[in-house]
Structures are given as C-alpha cells and as structure tokens.
Amino acid sequence: MNKLKFIQAICLTIVLSMVSCTNLDEEVYSDIPIDKFFQTEKDVLMNAGRAYTKLQRYPEEFSLWTLTQMASDEMVAPGRDDGFVWDNGRWNELHTHRIDPNNKILTLAWNFVFEGISACNEVIYETEQTDITFPEKEQIVSEIKILRAFFYYWGIDNWGNIPFSDDFTDKNLSVQQNRKFVFDFIEKDILDNMDKLQSTPGPSYYGRVTQGMAYTLLAKMYLNAQEWIGEDKYQKSIDACNKVIALNSYRIEDDFFTNFKVHNESSLENIFVIPMNSIFTKDRFYWYTLTLNDASRATFGFKGGMWDEFILEPGFLDKYTDNDLRKKSFLFGQQKDKNGNDIIIDGEPFIYSPTVANYMSRKKWEGARCAKYEYQDGLEYYVTDMENDYVLFRYADVLYTKLEALWRLNRAGEMINDADLQKIRTRAGLAPLQAADLTNAEFLNELGREFAWEGHRRQDQIRFGAWGTSGWNKPASGPNAKLFPIPQQVLSTNSNLIQNPL
C-alpha cells in the first residue's frame, strides 16, 4: 500500500504541473505579426510602397484597361473557329455595351480601382501615425495622396457615382458621391500637395508621382469637366498643361517607339510610368500572350503557347495612312521569322489579315495584332513577362490635351504651329496638323492613331460624342452606356449605393 500511495503522490504532482498549461498564444512563423513590424524607416517605406504596387495590375487580362478597351472601338475578342468560345460572351457584353452587373471583368476592374484607394487610405494613415520620421516622409505621404486622386479619377471616369472615403479609421459604409463632389476633392487634394512633390524628374523618381504627373492629371480632369460635370474648365486645363511645359523636363522623342521599348526608362517623353520587371512583376504585363498567335513565336522567340485572344477591331487600322509610321504599332500582313523568312504554317503563308469574316468564328490568322510595345526575346507567360515600363502619361498627351482645350475654345490657332506639337506628326512621317484638319471626326482619329491601346480611347470617344453609335458587330447603345454599371457584388455589400441607370 505504501507503493500505491507513493505512486499516487507522483501522479498528482505531474497532473498539477500539467494543469497550469493553458497557454493558447499563437506562434507565427511565416508572416510578420503587426506588432513586430513598423520598427524602422525602411519598414515604413516598404509599407507605404505597397500603394504603388496596386498600379501594377492595370494592363492585365481582367482589369481596368481591358474593360475600357473592349468597350471602345479599339479591341475585340471574337469566338474562334475551332469550337473555342471566349468565356461565353463576357467580352461580347462589354463590346456591345450590354453589361451584366455580375460580369467578372467589370468586377475586377472595380476591384483594381478601389483596392488602390483603400491601400492609399490605409498607408496615408499609418505613415502619418507612426512616430518614426525621416526626411522624405512628407513627400511620400503627398505622393500617395496624388496616387489616391488618380484612382478616384479612374473611378469617376468609368462609373461616375462612386462610394467615397478618405479616412481609413472610419468603419462605416462609404456613402455614394456624385462626380462633382469627387472632382472637387481630387482637384483640392492635388493642389494642396503640389508643392511637396518633386518638380524635376530624375532616376530616383522614376515611376513615382512628380509635379509633372500631378499637373497632367489636373489637365486631363479639366479637359473632361464639361462632359463629367457640365462645367467649362478648358482654360484651367490649358494652364495646367503650361505648368508641365514650364518644367522644361520633357521632350517629344525623335522616334515614336522609343517610349515603348523594352528599356524605355531613358525616354524623355514619358511622364508617369508603371515600372515593370521581367520577374518581379510577372503576370502583370503580358500583352504578347493576349494578342499574338502561336505563329508569332517564330518572329519573337517566345516560349510557351499564345492565347490569341484580343485583336484590333476591324476598321481601326484604316485610320492610318500607309506612310504613318505609327501604323507599325500593329502587326498585319505576311509574318516573318527572326531571319526574315516568311512564316509558313500548315503549308500556307501566315498572314495576319485586319478583317474578320465571321465574328463568332474567327480564323486564327484573322485580326491585326498589337506590337506597340517592343517584344523582347524569350518571353514566357508567368515566368518572365514584359519589362517595358507601362506608360500612363506622356508629353504628347499633354500637348494634345492643350490643343484640344484650345480647339474647344476656338483658339487652336495659338498652338497649331508649336514646334513640339508638330513634331508629334513629323516624327510619324506625316505633315503637321492644319487648322482645317481639326474637325470633330478627324481630331478623334488623330488621338486614336497616336494613343491606340494606351487606355485613352473610351474617354476620347465620349468627349467627341462618338460613344454609343453602332459599329462593327455592335448595335447602337443609349446615353446610359457612358457609365459602366456598378458591380453586383459591390451593391450587395454596401446598402448606401444605388446602381447607375442601365
């Protein structure tokens, strides 16, 4: 029995010591818990920098760029002749302006904009809150504020009446505001922060918000003010453009394509770009996969298969005269391989033809393809993608914005002989614009030729009253088609929002 008591005593001791084990704290290994972050200046910078990463998704397959492109007259994605239909009509909805609020591209484009805004709000709050200070802190906060303004600009451009919030700590559901409210907010925020931004661009400011970018944004806002809020702000647009010109830091490049080369960081024309890197930003910029056919692998040395999804809408290529060097933005005609020989597929010469006979049954060679951005050798989707920096604002845009604003005030003559302006045409091998050329249709065409596939088209078509007319396999659409529907998913999570008239 003594043995028994002894055992009992030991066991009791073990039990008592075990029972104190009620610690349920989690141990994290593969992420950093927030209380261990924000220790140094570098941490603050890395946190703030993530707002910029939100821009990188812009040129993806399902994002804002494709939303506006497909709805414009620059791009289509017809069904293929081998029985493969692109997603059962979701691109067609965008093309014909009969968009279901559940449309995936619509939702992802919205997400692109609003995740950007949300990240900016949070980063602004966290950077202002933290005790850590360093010389560039104020400038970073201003840059992010302008970045937020840029996302809001996209928001009102495409959806008009959007939920608005600029306070990260406000947990209430955002209230829907109209274009005027957001327009005024953007304008004020830009003007308030302008002097904290870098004025002269340079290598260490490449890809970041600078005064040049902020003034360009203002200029475009003012240019669209008549259409968006019914107010004539053309003079303000001209003033903003002049501010950019006065910076004396930008030029029109001699070669149009310098702006779009693989290594376009040396371009003096680009004002605001999204820097890309083959590996660090893979799966962001992969137009070669989206627009080319497998046959083009021989031309450019790609690996992997091409999706052959997006083509230039038939009819657009006719806007270019044959001597317009900018026409080389698109691939058409007999394709040649790297050694200059004709590409032959299945015994037939492989020729990209700009027309498509049957909208829902496109042959694989039909449709002109985009080659505006230089395609580097050896690209492979999702392994190494394009590292051309994606151009959002460039100097030619500033000059044409000023010209258009003047033209709408009937003062185009003030600028028509400007050397830089003329260079835009002469470098393309064309005669400079004459006042007589500036008709409604022709101005729109010139903008189309210069800025094809750069995400401008929809905005330009709306301003020039060319949105909603019938076109290639596209019936006419009413005035409500100027605003995209708000995605259903968003309406169901925020009861403050009402849908745009469909």
Add this chain to the structure above:
Amino acid sequence: MWLGKQKQGTKKLLITTLLVFAVIFSNAQDVPSVKITGTVADKADNELIPGVNILIKGTQQGSVTDIYGKYSIDVPKGSILVFSYIGYENTEILVSSQTTIDVGLKISVQSLDGVVVIGYGSTTKKEVTGSIATVKSDEFNKGTYSNPIGLLQGKVAGLTIAKPNGSDPNAGYNIILRGTNTLTSGQGPLIIIDGVAGADMRNVSPEEIESMDVLKDGAAAAIYGTRGSNGVIIITTKRAKAGAAKVEYTGQFSVQVAPHSVQNLTADEFRSAIELYAPDKAGNIYDANTDWFKEVTRSNPFSQKHNLAFWGGTDNFSHRTTIYVDQADGLLKNNESNKYLIRTNITQKMLGDILVLDYNISYSVRNYKPANYDIFYQSFIRNPTSSVYDPDNEYSGGYTRLEGIDYYNPVAMLNERIREGKTTDASGNIRATLNLAKSLKWINFLSIEQSDWEDMSYKTKYYPSILGKGGEAEIGNGKSQNMQYESTVNYTKEITNHTFQTLAGYSYQQQEANDSYMVNSGFDSDLYGPNNISAGSALGVGKAEMGSYKGSGKLISFFGRLMYNYDERYLAAVSIRREGSSKFGKNNKWGWFPSASLGWRINKEEFMSGAGWVNDLKLRVGYGVTGNQDFGNYKSLIMMGIAGKIFYNGEWINTYEPTSNPNPDLRWEKKQELNAGFDFSVFNSRISGVLDFYYRTSTDLLYTYNVPYPPYIYPELFTNVGTISNQGVEFTLNAVAVKSNSFEWVTTATFSKNSNKLVKFSNEEFTSKYIETGWLGGAFPLNALRIEEGKPLGTFYGPVWLGLNEDGYDLFKNANPIGKVDPEDWEPIGNAYPLFTLGWSNKLTYTDWDMNISIRANIGGEVLNMYRLYYENWQSLGRNIVHTQLETPEFVGIGQYSSKYIESATFVKLDNISMGYNLPVHSRYISKIRFSATAQDVLTITGYKGLDPEVNLSGLQPGIEYLNYYPRTTVVSLGVNVTF
C-alpha cells in the same frame, strides 16, 4: 458484472472454491458425476475465449475457461451445461456420454450487453442515452477499399460516405453526417483511432478494425467539444490478447473490369457528324482511328493486399502485431498506390494489476504515383481521327500536336512526366491505467505522431504544356507533428439500485507542420529527372521558384461527465467541456460545450413484465452543444506579408501589406442539437431497430464575407455571422428473417432523411441575404448555386429551359430581347441533396457458406452535368463531343447554362455481392480457413446520362459533376484467410 479479466490470483481462488463446492454438492446428491473437459471458442473465427462462464443448469455450480480457453468441470450425468459470455448467445449442451465437449459460441446479433464505445470510455447498449451506432467487424462491407471508412458505406443511417473520384487508388471519401452544418471547410466527422484524435485512417489495415462507433448526436459528441460538430467516429482495433500464440493471414487479390467513363464519339461517328452537321469543320478530319481512353488506361488493373497478424502472451504481457502490405494499380497508366504498414499493440500489467500499460507503435510507408485527372478530360475532348504519334514533329517530340488552348496530347502527358510521392508516418502512444481502488481509475494517455511527405515531379522537354521550356522539375516536402496528452479519472459508485459513473479529464493537443517546395526548369538533359534540381538554367536568371511555410496550433480542454442509472431503468447522462483553441480571436479563445440526455427503459417497468416478447424498449432524448474550429491558423491576427515589388530610388524593393482583414472577435461556431430516439428489440432480439429524430442549429457560422473597401483593407472578411438548421429522421431495422439449424438470413435496412435550411446569413453589418456559389469557371463564368436565407442549401439557380425552337436554338422562360435570361429572372431549378437515402444489407449463412449483398439508394436530388453543358452541341466539333448530342441532332446552338443540364440524381447501386466458404478444418496447426469472392460496384441503376450521379455533396458546391473526373470500375476480388 463479470468481465472475465480478473487478477490471476483471485481467479484461481474462485475456480478452486467453485470446484470444491461442486464436489461437495455432487457427493451429497450421490448421482454419478463425470469429469468433462474441453475448449470454448468463437464459432466465427475459432479463437479460444478465456473467462467463459459455464454453469450447471439449475444450480449455482459452474466453472470458467482459463486463459487458454480450456475448462474442466465435474458434472452429474444427464445435466445441462450452460455456456455464456458477453456478446455471445448462450449455448446449452446436454451431458451424455462424451467426456470432451468443445463448444463454439455464436456472436449475438443485438446483444444488450454489447459494448458501445462512447467518448473516453464505453458502456453497454442498454445504458446508452445518446444516438450512437455501432458496427462490428462482421457487419462491415466486404471487398477492397482504398480507405477503411469504405467499410461503413451504407451501414449507418444518417452517415453518407461517397467516393466521388471513382476508382483512383489514392483518392479518399467524402463523409457527411446528418447534413451540412457549416459553410467553411471541415465538413467531415472527427476520427479517433484507439484514443488518438484526428488520426489518419489510411494507416490502419481494414483487417485490424474490431468495431466502429459513430456518435451521431450532440449529446454523445459534446464531450469532444469543438471537434464534435460533424459527429465522431471512434475506431477500435483488435487489441493485444493473452493466450496461446496465434498467427492469422488474410490475402485479397482484385482485378478491375468494365471501366465506365463519359461517352464521346468514335472516329467514324466523328467523321459522319462533321459531314452531316458541321461541314465547315471538315478541316479537323484526319486519317487515324484512335481510342484515346484505351491509350491511357490499363486493361485490367490488378491489386493485392496481405495482412499478417500474430498475437498471444500471458496475462501479464500480451501483444498483437500486424504487418500489412497493399499494392494497387489504378485504371490510369502509371497510377498506383503501395502501402506498407507494421503495427503492434502491447498490454502489460504491473504491480499486481494496479498498473496496466497499453502501448501502440506503428510505422507506415505509402509510395504512390498520383493520377492527373486532366488526362481523362483531354482523352475525352481529343479528336479521335488524329493519331497519337507524329514522327515528323520534332518540336513536340514525335507526338501529334493539335493547336488550341488547353488541348494536349494525353499520351504525351502520360509518358513525358514522372510523378512520385511518399509519405512516412510513425506514431506511438502509451496509455497508463492506474487502478487506484476498486472503483477509482486514473488513466494517462500520451500520443505522438509524426508524418513526413515528399512529392517529386519531372516534366520532360516534350511535356505538351511546357514545350520550349526545356523540362521542369518540382520537389515538395513537408512534415507534421501532432502531440496529444490526456488525463482522465473515472469513478463508479453503486448504492442499492443507483449507479453513478463519473469522469473528469484534461486534454492538451499541439500540432505543428512545415513544408517547402522548389521549382526549376531549363534542363539540358531529361536524364536527371527531379534529382539535380539546381542544374536547370532558369535558376541563374531568377526564374526558379521556392518557398517554405510553417504553422502551429494548440487545443486545450477540461471536461467532465456524470452517468446515472436507477435500476437500469431510468438513465441520465450529463457532460460539460470547456475548450480553448489558439485559432480564435483574443477575446474568444474559450467556449463551453454542455450536454444532457435521459433514457427510459420501458421494458423494465412493472407493467411490462408480462410482455416476454419484448427484450428492450427504450425511449431517449438528448441535447448537446458542440463547436467547429476546422479552419486554418492565424485568421484572427493582422499579419504583414510581402505585397510585391516597386521601383524606388533606382532599385527594386519589397513592399508589405496585411494579408487579410483582422478579426479579434473570431469565435467558435456552435451547434446545438436535440435528439429523440426510440430503440426496440423484440422476439428474442430477432427483430430490433432504432428510430431517431433530430433537430440541430449551427450558429455563429464562419464564412468569408464580402466587405466594402474602403473602409476595410480587403474585400473579404472571415467572421461569424450565419445560422444553419438541419432536421431529419433516421431509422434502422434489423431482422433475423430466417433462422434454422443450418440456414440463417439476417437483414438490415436503413432509411434517412435530412432537410436543411440557411436560417440566417446576415446581420446589421452584412446585409446580403444570399450567397452564390458553385462557380463553374472556364467558358461559363457564373455561379450555379445560390444559398438564400430561409431556403435550403445546395439549390441550383438558373434559367428555365423550355425546349428548342423551330430553328434548333434553346428557348428559355423570361428570355430578354437577345435571347438570354437576366439574373433577376433565374429560378430555383433543382437541389443537390437527395430527398432520402436507403441502405439494405443482407447476410445469408448456410452451414459453412455465407453470402453478403449490399444495396444503396439515393432518391431525389439533382446533378449538373458539365460534360453535356460544354459538349452537347455541334459548335464544339473539332474537338470531340458527348455521345448524347447524337440523340438531339436538331440542336444547333452553343451550350448555355440552364435547367436543360440539371438531371435527376436518383440511383440504386448494388455495392457489393460477396460469397464466402469456411473450410472445415481438423488440423492441430490450422484452426480456420476461409475463401471468399467479392464483386464491388456491380451495378448502378439511374436515369442520369453522365458518369455517376453520386457526386461530391459536402461543402458549398455540391451536386456538380465536373470535367475532371476519374472513371468508375467494377472490382472482382478473391480472398483467403487462414488462422494457425
């Protein structure tokens, strides 16, 4: 109650005393007595049974079998000996002239004294107050199963076990008990093997399972707290046994026949279809005649299983050790599974039976080559007139290559990839039972499990989807450790007719897992395979990938239970568990999980004493609360993870972001259940049955809700909001339909019906009243299912199809001007869950022959047939299409999602037919030989036009038969079992 495992000394004393009395008594009677000796064994497997009670009928005298199953007794001539033991039918034998009587005891079909395993202990069938179903090894399904849970398929009312991946030897089963109770992952019940919670069933040989007890209702499962919401399945394996050393071998050899896949067109049908209906696709006709399905499958895949078990020992030290080998070839070429398992259980008694130690050690290795289901999809869609090989095509390595997105030569996919995996599991546990006093027991249990896995893949330079890349190698490996410690104290007390059983305990469980992977490509030679992964050129240019991850979690609980019965007539049980999990938010880590149940054995009442035909009549009712915490770690914390890189100040730097919305209020999902049950057993237990009604609500359901952003950081938040209710009825009927000397027919039928409803999905913050799930993807970017407040889960929503118009295009109800139906006009067009499920098992025995037949049926419910949706049209020609399009050739449109493709899922399946024969043996060395032949998945009767209407029903996208599938086959097996 005599349980037969007494201390050596006391037993001897008892035997001697009884013998002495027997002698005295017999002398006093002055009747000639004779000494009878013999053995008592289990009639089914000829195993000798120690501790069997032998009584001279009409007296108090008797004897007991010793640990070798032998007995010896002096009996007056002409008396009757009664042999009895728990779980077996009493056998009476008249003593006449023989002096050696060897008795075979038959297992009692529905013994009221049968042991039922409940949480942390066991009780008897008659005392159970919760809803628990026990299935013993002789009731299991016959045949070969990739996971032992298949042995229970169709046996327990309310427990649905399905294998949606056909005959893939590496695939598992979907297990659902009493409907879907949660919206997040973690739908399956908790599996406990010999006390180890969450153990892997693949590490147990099916031959070694003694019984499986399913705790169905809240009252029974509440003792397991947070992991009990989906029910608990407790598996008990065959334990160490004292006695003469024995060896048992079981072998099974199986062959798969009659593969069943989705039917497409043959080469000739393809040619004539194009000529007649799609002449513009004539460019797709080539010269060959290829049966792609045949090219990628084995003709009669073979598998074998061998189980060798040996056991024996003395009362103080006994063991049972098993070696198990399982090799299975899959239908797909290069697909196989090989398992090697060794396991031992040792029981040791010390300090004069005060301390009993029970050890289990097991080690298993599973080598496998997984199947790529995409190969079956590619074999379906591939042009049957194109040849397999194209020797002139150097670029593709001599295989025919056709252009198109996601269109690959399946033979190339098979031949140009090596894929292997290996999992090594080692586990050990020890249970120390201290019998502190007659009614006080203290048990300490410690278990450690470690699992290591590795997975290698090498795609050669000719693998179709990576042509031009120069081959790709992938290596992944990982490890997980699970440690469990439990300490429980049991105390029983009997005062006159009142019996109390109390239990108090503490449990601590910790798991930790880490894994890593690496991918590289661009190899000069395919000869390395995955074994020289740094040799790929992608590494030097930053194109290789690698990553690693580690996570851990803890679960701590305190629990207690009190079971009371008065005169075995009024029963009550109460339990409580306080459990905390590291996964929940700072504010809510702990929860309370109580339960209470009552039982009334009506047959023990005075007014029932005359009804001798009633053996058992019990009414029971129970209520219990359980929780669910089966989701990932760290969901309540805000954590910073890498967000991408930006170009800043002339260099690329990393940026960071929170990886989800934080939620410090994250808490347990709670399920409350009320169960009322009725057990009956009549006519000498020839007919018995169980009827259960249940109603359960799960509240605070965890789900990833869409949130507006701003103000949130991300559009999703993982939080507690909704409520689901399930209610239903389960009925099991057992009958010994025919019982004669040589022929017996036992039949069991089960019926279950469950209906569920999403009671609530919204609150003040989340106001959406429904969620859409069942994303079809690909060419159909839409959600097919809608879960709406107030409606059942699993409801299909879509346009209503009215038929074809005169031009051969689809006509829909409420179509808009362009012929499509706007989402507001979609209607409910079906439901994935069956109205009710039925099971019917039969066991027939005729002398040494026996036969088992099992049938299952699901009545009602619908399935979405994706193959018809995609490929029942002429537009897809160029690729192959489904054969059913030949039945509706007038249809010329493209596939559009609608009720046209929602088909009835009703089926009746003949799951298995098995026949066995026990060879009569008279050898000293061999005590039993048995042969068996089984056919599984014999027959399916259904109106469904696709592959198999029994698709995945767990989770939030039930009822969809997807494009990636694995075919079904019928399996024919021959088995042999020998005991030495």
